[in-house]
């Protein structure tokens with residue numbers, strides 16, 4: 001994955017993905033990984049054969065009473081960087097707390113010890129100014145006795161603070177300490193662009209329309225969305241003119257894949273999902289909306305634009321006008 005084309009030129013879309021070249025190399029070697037499946041009758045499950053990737057994340061205070069995670073000093077964003085690993089990989093995160101607040105980083109979906117839990121309950125957090133290492137492990141699907149398959153770690157997950165404000169990180173989450181965590185299965189198709197949309201209270205990525213992110217892609221580009229819910233409200237994520245399969249990847253495995261095809265999905269606090277679409281497939285370029293489908297929420301500012309440009313990157317007819325209408329649109333900012 002190339003950082004340069006993840007996110008595009010707009011600052012609020014800036015993302016840095018963390019697919020390590022080492023992880024990609026390990027993926028290429030996956031076919032020769034030791035299998036434990038034969039012991040259970042030739043299952044496709046494999047033992048973990050991953051790599052350990054070490055990264056440093058800086059938690060910083062941002063303008064507007066926000067906080068963010070970043071991969072370098074001064075680079076913190078809301079949401080934080082998209083963190084990625086392959087099943088079997090380990091992510092060793094050195095979290096540098098540059099703030100005057102107690103905080104941590106707590107993942108969903110992966111394996112960790114109590115020391116890496118990120119909760120004050122387990123005395124696992126960074127005091128102000130403190131640096132602490134958190135270790136996130138992951139594993140592949142394994143076959144257990146009786147031919148039942150125990151799930152691997154692959155999924156569209158997320159991470160967030162679990163220590164600022166309260167023992168649950170309520171203050172840190174409210175102020176932007178959250179981001180997407182993707183665990184891929186070896187062989188998964190990689191996207192060319194990635195968007196994180198966090199529905200949190202009455203905001204998307206801690207912003208209300210028309211300041212919500214405008215996600216941009218060219219016609220036909222393979223775009224990956226990661227949707228995350230936070231806060232205290234029930235939300236539904238809806239994307240105009242695109243649809244996906246309600247399964248792990250958002251893609252159908254074949255013509256008879258029974259996965260439901262949807263264009264709207266519940267996005268409740270703590271939940272997350274992801275999917276890939278080909279931008280504008282079957283519908284063409286244009287300024288398409290994404291929004292919360294709880295009506296008072298979309299009216300209140302939980303809406304944004306998915307701008308699908310022409311394949312050559314030029315603006316399609318009507319898109320500028322639609323964007324201007326959106327930006328001049330009045331939102332009730334009610335709840």
Ligand SMILES: [Cu+2]
Pocket residue numbers: 199233234235236292293294297298302
């Ligand atoms: Cu909502």
